[in-house]
Amino acid sequence: MEKNTQLSVMGGGLVGCLLSLYLAKQGYRVDVYERRPDLRRTDIPAGRSINLALSDRGWRALETIGISEDIKKVAIPMYRRVMHDKSGHLSFQPYGQEGQAIYSVSRGGLNQALLDLAEAQPTISLHFQQQVLEVEVASNKVTMLDNSAGQEYQITPDVIFAADGAFSMVRLSLQKTDRFNYEQSYLDYGYKELSIPAAADGSWQLEKNALHIWPRGQYMMIALPNIDGSFTCTLFFPFEGDPSFQSLKTEAQVHGFFQEIFPDVTALMPELAQEFFENPTGSLVTVKCFPWSNAGKILLLGDAAHAIVPFYGQGMNAGFEDCTVLRGLLEEHQGEWETIFKTFQEVRKPNTDAIADLAVYNFIEMRDKVADPRFLLQKKIESKITAQYPDAWLPLYSMVTFSPDLPYSQALANGQRQEEMMRQLMEYIQTEEDYDRPEVQAFLQENLA
């Protein structure tokens, strides 16, 4: 039975589309407003990263709408990190146990699939090039701009779901209300996307089923595989200082720098200098705010509520998990929006705060620690502990990435406890073989058995 409440979802990105499908399934009519043109019919730059790492929390959400098998066909499993040092020597770190992987998927492709599903629902209406300018919070009156006609107009939905991203205009209106806590904080690093094309025969020029990292202490480059044989590289690099985006001013400087710092891959990047100067330099923001809702009439979710930096590969996964949690509450509290929203924000806020902090921390791990043999040795030891005590020990990365529903805040707390244990344990360990030393085994027995 169709319900009468007028629901508007602001944002037709990944989270907005998934949410609209969940709302439609509950019997609501949903209007989805997206600022940009329909990406299925226009060739526009996404303005965002080209590929994303999809992991278990994300897959869980895609399963509920029946497209996980289709997406998996065009996703590339990455079973391990491959670290490239300055002399081109490689080292390896599996992400999880045998067969566990994170998946490189195309942001655009996934968004298209979700838009197709939404469009096929008779109760979902998609409106492209329709931008939120301002929300009058007391009345829920939204001033919209039709970007194709250049016309402003107003709508007054019963409930507004703001999935309009890290720079949410709905959130900006909420920010002006009393007692709205808000924080946007930027790293001193920017990012630049560069590319490694496929080989002449269409094959991948680096190991395909891996996430590649060139850790360089204060900065790094990474590469994720695409299904066309190419890799998308992302250089995470200081805005200012030496070296930095500011200090590399000429093509010769860029080539010289890459040949010195990333020697094994520079020859694979024929468009390097052009891409370096023509592609935009992105910034890296963390957004935290509270409350996420207003009087059962407005709810922020996804990046609009909690934008995070990309270093844990959890931005989309966290947004999809928002939808999963909200879906449960929609079923439990049928149309009692204020209860649904209050419960949602109370349950989710500690978890999105946790993943935000983990994501910032993981930048340090990726750019610096993974080049440290002691760190890699510790990861190997942790893997042995997981095998020996599977019920008592799971590495933090696995708790975050390969659990479909362990709350992020609990993963973080477990991880901190385990890190303290490892700090003590590693004092006994110089090589992988030391794992079998009696004192090591006794320590584990005492703490985990």
Add this chain to the structure above:
Amino acid sequence: MEKNTQLSVMGGGLVGCLLSLYLAKQGYRVDVYERRPDLRRTDIPAGRSINLALSDRGWRALETIGISEDIKKVAIPMYRRVMHDKSGHLSFQPYGQEGQAIYSVSRGGLNQALLDLAEAQPTISLHFQQQVLEVEVASNKVTMLDNSAGQEYQITPDVIFAADGAFSMVRLSLQKTDRFNYEQSYLDYGYKELSIPAAADGSWQLEKNALHIWPRGQYMMIALPNIDGSFTCTLFFPFEGDPSFQSLKTEAQVHGFFQEIFPDVTALMPELAQEFFENPTGSLVTVKCFPWSNAGKILLLGDAAHAIVPFYGQGMNAGFEDCTVLRGLLEEHQGEWETIFKTFQEVRKPNTDAIADLAVYNFIEMRDKVADPRFLLQKKIESKITAQYPDAWLPLYSMVTFSPDLPYSQALANGQRQEEMMRQLMEYIQTEEDYDRPEVQAFLQENLA
């Protein structure tokens, strides 16, 4: 000689007025735009606290424009805290050494005096009821609203000084630019102003030359004297919970609560219930952001750059100190705005961060610790140390309040070091007389001589 640069100061409050005087003194023409009507000609509620605590940093700034003597005539020195317990028993804590005081001044009166001074300058033009709606940061084009005529118009100053307060519209425009770090965080407490009128003979009904505190653990009331014999009380109280602004719903509940919790003063507040329900409940925000400037064309200062909660009595003093520091840089770098602004924000940011954190901390001290005999004993001991080692020891409160120029960040660092010393020293001390014990004296000798 008059300079050609078009300077606009947004905000005709305390900081905006003082800054415009400094700029005029440097030979600039200055336009001051104030959102509200001229407070000298209208009887409007300030929308802000009625009286303020002026201390040495503030006096230093007022001396430079020659009005400190006039203001002192209408300011009331407060030499000590007077704590009122639940049975009406009083205890006392001097703010500093003999003769040192903070001063209760009328916000409106001080603002009027500054407006008079600004108006008397031929190179300062005051524009009232002129509100900033938005700044186009790339061009410095400001969309203004004339609140008397209801007309929008645009101006394009060469340089914009944003002294438009905690909810600065200039800052809101900067917030939308890339890499602008911003945080607004609210306490879970609100405040409500209440009053104790003068006695029939015009005298003060509580000790005049003191700041009164009713510390009650999780909340508190304070009172500052006014020159007309009245006191302005401020109740700092939770928004929600029991008791809270939400839980006191009827006049009888308010009277019952006050008579139980603030028994010695309730009889002095004849308008209590009416004021409680008619006066607004204010919220308490801390604002931090960075950078404060954009390309030598926009500068945030005062509350627009660093709004703080009122518990250290330093909000206005910090804003005035901004002007003092900026004044020095204006003289040193004549018209090199980018240098002036970059230096300003780098020098000031750590200090305003420090006073922001101290202000939040001081709420705990005022509402809870000043009711603790051990805390008061420690303060007495610290006072003795100051007398014995005047060059090596100054209490944190004195460093913040009675120093005209010690950077807040240095005061905070010194204070933390001293607090650790006191933690060790207080283990030897049960009474004031224990100060003379040989081990106490030896400890001080070793650490301070």
